Amino acid sequence: LQPNMFERDTLNSNMRVFLPIILLSAGQAVVILGGGIDISVGGILAVVNTILATRVGLDGSPQAMWQYVAISLLVGILTGAINGFFVANLRLQPIITTYATSFLYGGLALFILPNPGGGIPSSIAEIYRRSMPLGLPLAFFVIAILLVLWWYVRSTRYGSYLYAVGGKAQAAYETAVPVIWIQFSTYVISGFMAAISGIAITMLSGSGNAEIGSAMTLNSITAVVIGGVALSGGVGGV
Secondary structure: OOOOOOOHHHHHHHHHHHHHHHHHHHHHHHHHHOOOOOOOHHHHHHHHHHHHHHHOOOOOOHHHHHHHHHHHHHHHHHHHHHHHHHHHHOOOOHHHHHHHHHHHHHHHHHHHOOOOEOOOOHHHHHHHHHOOHHHOOHHHHHHHHHHHHHHHHHOOHHHHHHHHHHHOHHHHHHOOOOHHHHHHHHHHHHHHHHHHHHHHHHHHHOOEOOOOOOOHHHHHHHHHHHOOOOOOOOOOOO
């Protein structure tokens, strides 16, 4: 019904908007496949967004941007590890734990940036908005890399363990699957993907907002379910 739906500029515009939720949902899918759920991904995304918007600034240099991109990825890994520690090691309920940490991370984002503002240099944001390698939207290449990585993971022992733990953790434990490590790693992956999503949405918007991830948590879970992953775990894929 939209005549210009598949024109190059329209496709690029749409895909750069969709990419952050795609990345967030990919991390969420891994957690749910492992039998858990991560309600805190929106908070992690917001922390990354506010860090970049306040520390790089509109007049920041490309060097500062990439430095804080690296820091943001570490923040994602750390926040995911905190979730994983409470869920996998202390055996707390995933939905309760990550619901609680979502307030922690959301509060941290508000502490960093109480009011919407800040930003990143427009020259850096344009890389995300306008890049079209081989005449295709940049998002297509990111998604392709994501799918290749997932195909590789599915073929490894880790992939088999992930489905075993999500299917029935006790049975997996009785067959010597490292259940705690697998559960812990899924939250680290989710935190890492939330950080990448936060970087993407910062480049998309060019500014910071501590509330930017609020609606995206439920959207990521919805996308995972529509994509065929069972909330009970062990069924489906990225």
